[in-house]
Amino acid sequence: MLARRAANGCGSRGVTVEFVQTIVGPLPPAVYWRRRLALLGILVLVFVVVRACAGGDTSTAGSAKAAKTKHPSAQLGAAGPPHTPLVASPSSSAEPSPSPRPSPKPAAVALPAGGLCTDAEIQLTVATDAPTYHVGAKPKLTMKLSNIGARPCRRDLGAPATELIITSGTAHTWSTDDCEPGGAPAITLLQPRETRTFVIPWSGRRSVAKCAGSRPAAAAGTYRLQARLGTVRSEITVFHLT
Numbered sequence: 001m002l003a004r005r006a007a008n009g010c011g012s013r014g015v016t017v018e019f020v021q022t023i024v025g026p027l028p029p030a031v032y033w034r035r036r037l038a039l040l041g042i043l044v045l046v047f048v049v050v051r052a053c054a055g056g057d058t059s060t061a062g063s064a065k066a067a068k069t070k071h072p073s074a075q076l077g078a079a080g081p082p083h084t085p086l087v088a089s090p091s092s093s094a095e096p097s098p099s100p101r102p103s104p105k106p107a108a109v110a111l112p113a114g115g116l117c118t119d120a121e122i123q124l125t126v127a128t129d130a131p132t133y134h135v136g137a138k139p140k141l142t143m144k145l146s147n148i149g150a151r152p153c154r155r156d157l158g159a160p161a162t163e164l165i166i167t168s169g170t171a172h173t174w175s176t177d178d179c180e181p182g183g184a185p186a187i188t189l190l191q192p193r194e195t196r197t198f199v200i201p202w203s204g205r206r207s208v209a210k211c212a213g214s215r216p217a218a219a220a221g222t223y224r225l226q227a228r229l230g231t232v233r234s235e236i237t238v239f240h241l242t
Contacts, residue, residue, distance in 0.1 A: 114152050114189060121149030124234035126164070126227045132240045135220050136204055139239065143198045143227045147190035155190060155229070159183030163228040164200055168221050174202060179211035204241075 122145065129140040141164055147153060155161075159176070160183055166174040190196070205215040220241045227234040 114154060117147060117149065117153035117155040117190060119230070119232050121147055121151075121153055122155060122229060122232050123148045124227045124229055124232055126225050126234050126237050128225060128237060128239045130239070132242060133204075135241050136217055137241075138204055139202050141200045141202055141225060143200070143234070144195055145190075145198070145229060146195040147192055150192055152189060152191050154187050156185045157188045157196065157229075158186035160185065161230055162198075165226050165228065166202065167224050167226075168218075172208070173218055173223060174205070174207045176200065178207035178209055181210065 125144045125146075127142045127144075129142070133139050143162070143164060145155075145157065145162075147155075159180065162176070164176045165172075188196070203215075205217050207215055218241055222238060222240055225237045225239065
């Protein structure tokens with residue numbers, strides 16, 4: 001029958017129906033149909049299982065890839081050293097405020113070596129060669145000038161800058177400036193702890209400025225001796241005339 005329909009040029013639908021309906025075998029056709037349906041069901045089940053497995057692998061791989069893409073910092077953290085410090089990048093929109101600078105402290109002014117001596121670096125002392133004299137005697141007066149600083153310095157030791165003064169109570173008795181005023185400056189270099197000593201005899205007579213008038217002998221009494229160097233003054237030394 002199949003050969004005949006093909007030879008007569010019948011349509012493909014008729015061929016298919018004719019082929020399906022033709023069952024070759026000793027068993028009834030229903031048996032063969034059940035076998036075919038069972039085989040078809042097994043093929044469908046295998047296809048579904050294979051499809052499901054392939055889809056699950058693809059989904060798992062996609063999820064893992066997405067996790068890696070979304071969390072690159074986790075991969076970097078796992079691969080990097082455990083104690084690597086994280087440094088935040090500065091924001092381009094906010095500029096860091098400058099830290100306040102401390103106000104500079106004024107530097108102490110250091111005087112150069114050989115500069116002028118300050119009053120604090122000068123010490124004056126005076127003394128007499130005896131505590132008591134007779135009226136008309138000529139006491140020897142001593143003035144000592146010392147550099148008590150830690151550096152060499154210079155000071156004017158000329159007559160205009162230095163003076164020995166004797167007073168009795170509040171009355172002026174005598175001064176080196178009375179009869180020998182003026183004179184040239186004498187700038188002198190003084191080394192640290194250096195002392196200059198000046199010994200000046202006193203005639204025992206009174207004097208006034210410019211050595212004017214007569215100069216009578218100083219009367220018996222208590223007298224006070226003091227030295228001056230510029231604005232620096234010594235302690236007072238007391239002596240007596242009898």
